[in-house]
Amino acid sequence: MPITVHWFVEPAVGIVARARSSSTAGCLYVDGVATKSSDDQFAALLSGAADAAITAMDNVMDWNLRAGGGDFRIVAQIERTIPLSLVSRAGVTGIQGLRGKTLLVDAPANGFVVAARALLDECGLPDGSYALKRAGGVRERFEALLAGSGDATLLGPPFDQMALARGAQVLSRVNDQYPAFPGQGLVMRRSSYERCRAGMAIWLAEIDHARALALTNKDVAVWHLTKTGLPGALAEDMISFVPNSLVPEREGVDLLIAQRKRARLHGGDLTYSDLVDFDLLESIGHWREHNR
Numbered sequence: 001m002p003i004t005v006h007w008f009v010e011p012a013v014g015i016v017a018r019a020r021s022s023s024t025a026g027c028l029y030v031d032g033v034a035t036k037s038s039d040d041q042f043a044a045l046l047s048g049a050a051d052a053a054i055t056a057m058d059n060v061m062d063w064n065l066r067a068g069g070g071d072f073r074i075v076a077q078i079e080r081t082i083p084l085s086l087v088s089r090a091g092v093t094g095i096q097g098l099r100g101k102t103l104l105v106d107a108p109a110n111g112f113v114v115a116a117r118a119l120l121d122e123c124g125l126p127d128g129s130y131a132l133k134r135a136g137g138v139r140e141r142f143e144a145l146l147a148g149s150g151d152a153t154l155l156g157p158p159f160d161q162m163a164l165a166r167g168a169q170v171l172s173r174v175n176d177q178y179p180a181f182p183g184q185g186l187v188m189r190r191s192s193y194e195r196c197r198a199g200m201a202i203w204l205a206e207i208d209h210a211r212a213l214a215l216t217n218k219d220v221a222v223w224h225l226t227k228t229g230l231p232g233a234l235a236e237d238m239i240s241f242v243p244n245s246l247v248p249e250r251e252g253v254d255l256l257i258a259q260r261k262r263a264r265l266h267g268g269d270l271t272y273s274d275l276v277d278f279d280l281l282e283s284i285g286h287w288r289e290h291n292r
Contacts, residue, residue: 002028002029002030002031002199003028003029003030003031003051003052003196003199003200003203004030004031004033004049004050004051004052005030005031005032005033005050005051005052005053005054005186005203006032006033006034006035006040006041006044006045006050006052006053006054006055007032007033007034007035007053007054007055007184008034008035008054008055008137008138008139009034009138010032011054011078011079011184011238012079012214012221012225012235012238012239012241012242013078013207013210013211013214013242014030014032014054014078014207014210015224015225015228016210016213016214016221016224016225017203017206017207017209017210018030019224019227019228020206020209020210020213020224021206028199028202028203028206030203033050035053035137036136036137036140037106037107037134037136037137037140038055038056038059038106038107038110038111038137039106039107041053041055041059041187042059042063042066042069045063045072045187045188045189045192046068046069046189048192051188051192051195051196051199051200052075052186052187052188052192052196052200053186053187053188054078054184054185054186054187055111055184055185055187056110056111056112056184056185057074057077057182057184057185057187057248057252057253057256057275058110058111058112058114058115058256058259058260059072059110059111059187060072060073060074060187060275061110061256061257061260061265061267061268061270061275062107062109062110062111062265062266062267063110063187064267065266065267071189071190071191072187072188072189072190073187073188073189073190073275073276073277074185074186074187074248074253074275074276074277075185075186075187075188075276075277075278075279075280075281076185076186076204076207076246076247076248076280076281077182077183077184077185077186077243077245077246077247077248077249077252078183078184078185078186078207078243078246079182079183079184079241079242079243080182080183080241080242080243080244080249081175081181081182081183081241081252082112082156082181082182082183082184082241083156083157083160083173083174083175083237083241084112084115084116084154084155084156084173084174084175084181085154085155085156085160085170085172085173085174086116086119086152086153086154086170086171086172086173086174087145087152087153087154087155087160087163087164087168087169087170087171088151088152088168088169088171089145089148089151089152089167089168089169090167090168090169092151092152092169092171094171095120095123095125095171095172096123096124096125097171098120098125098129098130098151098152098171099125099129099130100129100130101130101131101150101151101152102130102131102132102133102149102150102151102152103116103130103131103132103133103150103151103152103153104133104135104141104144104145104149104150104152104153105132105133105134105135105141105153105154106134106135106136106137106138106141107134108132108134109265109266110265112154112174113132113154114256114259114260114263114265115154115174115178115181115259116154116174117259117262117263117265118258118259118260118262118263119172119174119177119178121262121263122177122262123172127263127264133149133150135149135150135153138155138156138159139159141153141154141155141159142155142159142162142163145163145168146163146166146168152171154174157234157237157238158231158234178255178259180249180251180252180255181252181255182248182249182252182253182255182256183241183243185248186204188200188280190277190279193279193280197280197283200280201280201283201284204246204280204281204283204284205284207246208246208284211242211243211246214239214242215242215244218236218239221239221242222235222236222239225238225239246281247278247281248272248276250272253272253275253276254272257270257271257272257275
């Protein structure tokens with residue numbers, strides 16, 4: 001049974017899983033769709049155009065407050081972390097230089113921007129001291145920053161290094177401020193479980209095998225990534241962010257909740273158990289009791 005997954009950039013474990021299964025007769029077909037924004041992901045999940053999305057796990061807290069939401073859950077953690085840099089155009093002097101300036105975002109109240117808003121608040125820049133401007137996903141924000149549509153944005157690899165090569169500068173790194181900051185998760189609607197359970201269980205099992213390979217034989221995993229055209233250094237970085245388990249880390253999810261509270265956003269009054277659902281991981285025997 002084919003499944004459709006929306007992502008911004010195909011994750012390392014997804015690439016490795018696809019490479020490993022490409023020569024297997026009857027392997028699962030995964031329709032990976034590159035999305036331009038988390039709002040597009042929400043709409044696709046709501047309409048059934050997507051079975052799942054690989055996205056910032058914080059999105060679940062906001063999406064469940066929207067009309068039609070309420071049953072979004074994090075069903076797996078796909079990245080251990082993701083390095084995020086607050087990058088500005090040349091001429092912005094430090095974080096305080098963002099006062100009165102414009103921060104380019106995917107969405108103003110969900111996703112990785114929550115970490116940026118919490119970080120800026122801790123640095124003395126509360127909401128209202130800068131403007132938020134929608135610019136889309138990471139590729140779109142990168143292009144908008146270089147085009148001068150805003151003064152700063154959050155970027156991950158390889159777009160952060162690409163921006164630096166074009167004269168941008170790093171004001172702060174989210175991971176330095178928040179060492180437990182988690183990477184992206186696999187998000188689904190509970191109402192879609194039964195419709196795509198068989199296909200999703202097969203794919204998650206393939207993802208888990210790819211994850212294990214990346215941790216035990218990094219060179220082979222890197223080779224699979226470079227075969228797709230990725231530079232070796234970037235491939236090694238991507239493999240280094242492979243999670244130790246598909247079970248969402250409690251410390252990381254708790255951090256996301258705390259950041260929403262710090263940013264004074266709705267949805268931050270939840271708990272780990274409210275956001276994470278182990279139903280599909282249990283179906284592939286991937287479970288750790290101490291994460292309950």
